[in-house]
Amino acid sequence: MTANAVLRAAGLRKEYGRGAALVRAVDGVDLDVAAGEAVAIVGASGCGKSTLLHLLGGLERASGGELSMAGERFDTMSETRLARLRRNAIGFVFQGFHLVDELTAAENVELPALLAGVSPRAARRRAADLLERVGLADRSRHLPSALSGGQRQRVAVARALVNRPLVVLADEPTGNLDSTATTDVLRLFDGLRRNGHTLVIVTHDSRIAATSDRLITMRDGAFVDETRLGGGARRLGSLAGLGG
Numbered sequence: 001m002t003a004n005a006v007l008r009a010a011g012l013r014k015e016y017g018r019g020a021a022l023v024r025a026v027d028g029v030d031l032d033v034a035a036g037e038a039v040a041i042v043g044a045s046g047c048g049k050s051t052l053l054h055l056l057g058g059l060e061r062a063s064g065g066e067l068s069m070a071g072e073r074f075d076t077m078s079e080t081r082l083a084r085l086r087r088n089a090i091g092f093v094f095q096g097f098h099l100v101d102e103l104t105a106a107e108n109v110e111l112p113a114l115l116a117g118v119s120p121r122a123a124r125r126r127a128a129d130l131l132e133r134v135g136l137a138d139r140s141r142h143l144p145s146a147l148s149g150g151q152r153q154r155v156a157v158a159r160a161l162v163n164r165p166l167v168v169l170a171d172e173p174t175g176n177l178d179s180t181a182t183t184d185v186l187r188l189f190d191g192l193r194r195n196g197h198t199l200v201i202v203t204h205d206s207r208i209a210a211t212s213d214r215l216i217t218m219r220d221g222a223f224v225d226e227t228r229l230g231g232g233a234r235r236l237g238s239l240a241g242l243g244g
């Protein structure tokens with residue numbers, strides 16, 4: 001048990017289907033994520049990574065086990081409260097970016113802040129700061145279609161941070177990117193880690209270990225291996241000292 005756990009799962013399960021078609025997508029996961037910790041979860045396709053992340057982010061309800069964020073249990077939480085938690089306390093980054101095509105980079109970043117009740121002026125300021133932080137100050141008026149894949153993902157990371165979430169959850173954040181863009185996005189996550197953000201990143205790309213304090217391997221819905229990296233990026237020279 002971690003005293004200052006932001007996220008805590010115990011015996012967490014998610015099943016789909018029934019009878020012969022039953023799939024145990026997440027099968028008894030125990031996980032404590034401490035404030036400021038970066039956890040990477042790796043595993044082969046279909047091992048349950050996305051399902052686990054959806055449970056941790058309150059996008060899907062668990063079939064069993066316990067899950068809480070900052071001490072608040074998900075299973076007894078109303079849909080309204082869960083929706084507010086998703087909006088205010090969790091930042092999501094997806095493989096496919098999920099940006100709004102009709103909005104500029106800055107507007108995409110501002111949107112979740114506006115939805116959370118932040119004033120337009122403050123939302124604009126936060127978006128400008130974040131786009132600068134991800135190295136895209138000069139692209140803030142561009143539509144997503146005018147940005148590269150790596151730039152789109154950096155906008156998505158800025159958007160995930162705009163409501164100052166307790167935790168950022170990323171699902172295959174480099175899955176759609178070429179190797180240069182992957183390196184850029186990994187640097188960005190490493191910078192977030194070193195700035196004390198709490199991160200859970202699922203991927204089948206073990207290079208994500210470079211952005212992590214702890215690497216967990218998942219197989220058939222369960223955790224099968226766990227390695228403490230003690231600041232992965234400091235061990236992997238190519239990413240050290242980058243991002244911020």
Ligand SMILES: Nc1ncnc2c1ncn2[C@@H]1O[C@H](COP(=O)(O)OP(=O)(O)OP(=O)(O)O)[C@@H](O)[C@H]1O
Nearest residue numbers: 016017023025044045046047048049050051052204
């Ligand atoms: N909505 C669903 N209905 C039925 N089965 C599902 C559903 N979502 C996921 N599954 C099954 O649950 C298992 C875990 O899927 P999940 O998408 O979590 O794996 P993953 O590790 O994220 O895979 P990938 O790396 O390919 O994205 C798979 O066997 C999948 O077919």
